[in-house]
Structure formats: C-alpha cells, structure tokens
Amino acid sequence: MILESKSFQLFPESASNFATQVDGLYGYMIVISAFFSILVAFLIIFFAVKYRKRPGVTVASHTDDHSIGAMLLEIAWSVIPLGLSLVMFAWGASIMFQESRPPKDSLNVYVTGKRWMWKVQHLEGAREINELHIPVNRNIRLTLTSEDVIHDFYVPAFRTKTDVLPGRYTTEWFRPTKVGQYHLFCAEYCGTKHSGMVGTVYVMSVEDYNKWLAQGNGEGSMAEDGESLFRQLGCGNCHMPDGHGRAPDLHGVYGMNVDLSDGSRIRADESYIRESVLYPQAKIVAGYDRIMPTFKGLISDEGMLKLIEYIKSMGNPNGVVSERPLAKEPSDIQKTGPMALPESEYKAPAGGPRPSAATGKQQ
C-alpha cells in the first residue's frame, strides 16, 4: 500500500497499462541525456586541464572552422541529436495516441472537479468524494468536467493526467494493473486549497469491487436519475419518442452523426448534448425550428451528466438494434477535440457490457 509509510523512494508505484511504457521512454531519455551531459562535462574539464594557459606560450593556435572536417563535425552534432530526438518524438506520440483513444469496453465513471474536491459518480449510482473505487485489470474511462476553474486529474501511479475544464468534457482512461491505494492529485493550480484537492484511488480485486458496489448505495443508477430529471424538466413534451414531436426523437441518437440545419454534420457526443441543453440555439437539427429554450441555470453539472447517461441508455423505440455509428471522420475529430472524442458508446438496449437502465446492476 503506497499511501502508508515509505519515506524514501525514487519512483512512483507503477500501477497502470501506461506506467511501464512511460517508464521505458523515461529510461531511454535518461540514458541519452546522461550520455550527452557526461560527454560535454568530460570534454570541458579535459580541455580546461589539457589546454590551460601556460606561461611562455603566447600565440593562440588557430583552428580552421571553415575546413571540411569542421563542417562535417557541425553536421554530425546537428543530425545525430535530431535523429535521437525524433525517436523520442515517435515514442512519446505513440503513448499519447493510446491515451487519447479509450477502448470501447471501458467502464465509465464521471468526475466533477469543484474547488477543492473531487466528486465521483458511478453509473450504478454510487457517489464518492475524493475517492475513486475501481476494479483491477479493467479499462476505466473517466469523463471529467469542472464546476468552476480548471483542475487536473492526476494519478502518478498511472502516469496519466488530464485537465478538467469548466464548460467542457474531457476524457482520461487507464487500465489499473495492480491492487492498491494511490494518490490522486489536482495538478492544475486552482486557488487557496489547491494542495488539499487530493484523494485516493482504490484499485480493488473484482470480488472486492462488486462487494463495494453492492453495499450501501440506495440511490438509483445515473440513468434512472437522469430519466426522472428528463420528466421533471418536461423534455419529453417535445422530444417525443415517436418522432412526431416538435423536437427530434432522442432514442438511439447518442454516438450517431446528426445532420444540422446549416448542412454540416456533428457526432452526438457528451459535449454536443450538453451544448444543446444549455445553448439550444447553437446547433439546430435539420428539419426542426429554433424553439427550444435554454436550460442554463436549471440543471447542475451533475444533473447534466445524469441526463446524458439517460440519453445514452435510450435505445431505439422499436427495440430494433440500430446500426453501428458511422466511422469517425476527421471533421468530427476537429469539432470535438481529441480529449472529448467519444468512442461509440451507443449500444443496443440489451447488449453491451455496460449496465443500462434496462439491464440493471449486474456488474
């Protein structure tokens, strides 16, 4: 258990799928850096001693730096470091590419940052503050947003972090590989108690995790809560399930590409849904009027996450399994940004490893 004792250590615990990769890259860079630092230090000390000024020797020798040898030397010490650093670039980029693509089978957890605490919401309904309980060897995808300033969700043992922005969703994923307790830090300065915005990530065996899930969360799942919000806010008055309402039917919309009135298409991801609720005039679905009022101020950030989770859980009204969403297009990526890039979350109501409102809590 990393949190207890250990007063002296050089490396953080290595507890995720990314940790060994990042440590490997770090090792490569340390070796290269040490080589060049020692080389330069050695040469300087060696030259300072060997060519120290001696009395009697007055005229400085003149090395010709326009010779071919000198030119080759200049080229060598430009090209070799460039080559070595391009390896670093490719290596670092490949790690980041994995980090920006959460696997489709990820377990979703929602995180809201607020000065100075972390609020965690599990799909099944469990809520935590400054703690995150997750099962080992399972891909975990966090969807993060902030209620105030920019925070950053950082777990050193997992070697990954993501800024948590107000008014936007970012994602972070990892697969914990080792049961234990790990530090959770806010890494983006957020004011007075920034250093108090810390918590603990509990990576548990699957049995322990199921036990933890089963105990003491009487509340409904996020999707169930979202459904009642949907009713309270009267969303269904217009977004009617048969498609004849004044607003589009939301069944099966999540993860699909939507045609807009200006002729463009957009993928219906978390950020799009959020924007449509808070700023309905921003993007109008083709064939519909600009009649939706804003719900800004009527719904909290946490409520929004529940609403989104409910919309995600809404299948096709006829029970017909929808087609898989369209392949990602570059234009979608541009619009939503890679950190918010959703995987195809949409699953037919009965399928998928993720519990939905219909299938209940069988994790």
Place this chain on the structure above:
Amino acid sequence: MITAPPQIAEPKNYLNAETGLKSWLLTKDHKRIAILYLIVVSLFFALGGIFAGLIRMELATPAGDLFDSNTYNKVFTMHGIIMVFFFLIPSIPAVLGNFFLPMMIGAKDLAFPRINLLSWYIYLLGGCFTLYVLITGGVDTGWTFYTPFSSSYSNGYVVAAGLGIFINGFSSILTGLNFIVTTHRMRAPGMTWFRLPLFVWGQYATSAIMILGTPVIAVTLFLLVLERGLHIGFFDPAYGGDPVLFQHLFWFYSHPAVYIMILPSMGVISEVISTFSSKKPFGYTFIAFSSIAIAVFGFFVWGHHLFVAGQSIYAGLVFSVLSFIVAIPSAIKVFNWTATMYKGQVRLETPMLYAIGFIGLFTIGGLTGVMLAALGMDVHLTDTYFVIAHFHYVMVGGALLGYLSGLHFWWPKMTGRMYSNTWSKVSAVLVFAGFNLTFGPQFILGYMGMPRRYHVYPPEFQVFNVLSSAGASVLGLGLVLPVFYLLWSLKFGEKAPANPWGATGLEWQTSSPPIASNFEVTPVVTHEAYDYSTVQEVVHIG
C-alpha cells in the same frame, strides 16, 4: 593583481563627466542608463530571491507550518512575477546590452537615447504597480494568470499585477526597437554583419522576439483585466468565453519569452568562452544563425504547454515535433562552445567559471526540456516538480549564470575596478554546487508525482524537499557574496586596465571606465571578430 599604471590626473570618464543626482536621472548616456537598470534590477532580484527563500523554508516540512495556503500562494506568485518580468527579461539586455551593444559595434550611443531613458522610467512604473500589489496584499494567481481562476475567482490584486506587467512590456519593446535600429544603422566603418561579436547577434535575435511577442502578452493581460473588471467574456465559460484561449495567447508570448531570457546569456557565454580560451569561437556562423533559428522556431512551439489542456492531439503532434527541432540550435551552440576550448589557452578566471557552469547546467536544462517535449512523457510530468526543476536549470542555471558571467566579465570595464579573485571564485563554486543541490532533487520529486504549487504534500516527498531547501541556502549564500565583493571593489578594488582579460571586442579598446562618448576616435574595423593575434600579451594574471 597588477599594479595600476601611474596616473597623472583622474581622467574624465562617463562616471565623473557630470555629477549630481539630476545628471543621473536625466542622463541620455546608454552607459549610465545601464547602471540605473543594474541598480533596480538587482533590487528586484533580491526581492524575488527572498520569496524563493520563503518557499523553500515552507517546503522543508510536509505540513503547512510557516504560512497558511493563501499566503503561500501569494509568495510563489510574487516570486514568479518578479523574477520573470522584472529580473530575467530585462537583466542582460537592459544592463549589459545597454552598456555594451553600442560599444561593441563602435557606436557613441544607442540610436534613440531619450527612448532608452524612457524605457527605464516605464520599467520603474511597471515595477511600482508590482510593489503596490505586494504591499496591499498580493496576488495568488501564479505568474501564469490562468483563467477563469484569475478572471473570476482569485481574490488578489489581479488587475494591478496585470497592469504592472502590461506597462513593463513597453519597456521591453522600446529596448528591442532601440537595439535593432542601432545594430542596423550605427555600426562603425568596416563592422560588417559577420564581423559582429556573437553577443550582438544574440541581442539582435532577442530584440526581434521582444518586438513581435510582447504586444501579445500586453493584449492578453488587457483582455484579462477587461473580463475581470467589466465581465466582458473572453475566457470564462460563464460569460461565453474559452478558458483555453487564454493559455494559447499567454504562451504565444511566454514561450518565446524563455528565449528572451536565454539568448542574451548565450551571447555572453560565446564572448567569455572565446576570451578565456584566447580563441575564435568554433563555428561563428553556426552560433550566429542558431540564435536566429531559435528566435524564429521559438514562436511555433507554444502549444507544448497545452498537451493535457484539451488541445487536439494533432495540434499536439505538430507542437511536439517543433519543440524537438527548436532544441537542435541550442545543442549546436553547446557543442561549438565546447569545441572552442579545444587547443585554446584556457584561463579559469571567475567569468569563465560561471560560463562553464552555464554550459553544464544549461545542457541538463535543455535535455530535460527535450524529455518534456515528448507527448506521452509530458502527460506524466507536466505540472509537477520536474517542470519546475527543468525551467530553473534553464532560467537560473542558464540565464542567471550567463548574467553573472557577463557581469564579472565586464565589471572592470563598467566600473574601472577589479574585484576580489578569490571571493568571486568561491561565489561561483557555491552557486554551482548550491544550485544543483536545490534543483537536482526536484527532478526526482517530479517523476514521483509531486505537483507544483503545493503548499502541503504527502510525507514520502519530504526527503528530497529537505535536500532542496538545504541546497537553496548554499545557493543563497553564493548569491549574496557578490554584493559584498563587488561593492567593496568600487572603493578598494585595484584600478582596472583597459583590457584586463585579453579580449578582442571594441569595448576593450577604450579606457576603463570608458569616456562619455565611448571612443576618442570612431574605430575602424579591418578584420573579423575574435582575432587574438592582434591582442597584446595579457597583462592581468589572476
């Protein structure tokens, strides 16, 4: 030490040409303005240093026992603002550049002497705003002023602090403008571009960044002030703004600003290594053009501060690869400096000790910067102490040591006095050792995951924090020593000869200290820079 040549009478020089406070405050002499800058810059450095000391005292224990969180946040913010905007950026250009750029090209003064004086007063005014912030209660945003914290949540004096930096920016712009025009228009006969000393090349590249970059930070801070004061939405999503936009604008200036701090130091190091090896710098043209390359590429890497800020990964890829490329000209410089010593006649005088320290520390600072340019690595290391250690290796190990090297190199010319050889060498060794002890452990802390700007921290981080704080006291001692021996030299130091180090620059061909118009006769340049065969046997042996 040599014995001063017998003096007939105290000759006239820029220091005694006129007397009285008014003659200083209204001077148009670039050398006197440099001295004015030296005084104020040193005071700000001392102030920033005190805040650094307070930070290290607090962090010696994991608990928050010296300050409460609010005070701690204000302390590191003031440390950052003062050191970056009021010490590092003006230090070498406004002090050493002001004094020596005209002399090195054989000019009587800068192109616009009145604007030069104006820039000092603007710097003072900006400084007054910062002192006002400090006295009335401080600001807690960090020197980076990230929104929406700074615009909507911070309860410090954000507007006054922002205005201070805004005003100070004009001082940089005017200095840069002056240097560029001077370099183009006022070179002595025969001083062609490729006969310019490398220090001038460095200043020229720096000036270009100052002119192109500084307006952006000024506008950015002005937008911040508008949003905070009038709730006009630019950055806060609550007003319809974009919080990440601020980071783009901020780093568009502040990353090139890193090169404003380091390029002049590189210029100093080129002069010092050459002089104390009595050898022309190896690869003069490569060093000169690498300064220009850094100034150009430096403008296209700002996005590497935003790898985890929700920036598109494709943007991240471009910024990452450009960040690797901008490191190459720096590597070229390091290798060329090292090669300059090869078959030279190396003298380890104090400026040379600082210069060698610079090369070592800057190499480490640069290589760790390369690590941070790798996307997957940066995700783990950004916003941790690894970043703190990295940029202190560049800013202190690089920029500050370059400044100290230059100050010790040109002190005899500026003041006409020699300082204590022994004490200055002790100081150089203490600074080097203390610096490594302070910031070396922070690399380890960063990889372990200790976030920056943490007031209290988990106990397993304490060992390296204690080492770091111990190192800071050694570093502090090394930096206090020069105050004593340099001031002592003004009164008791040996009189300096015109060219105590056997250097080749034009500034050494006039008396120490120089006369008000720099040269008796305008020099005519007939050969390349760094031709040591023309220098007479060095008189001063340390």
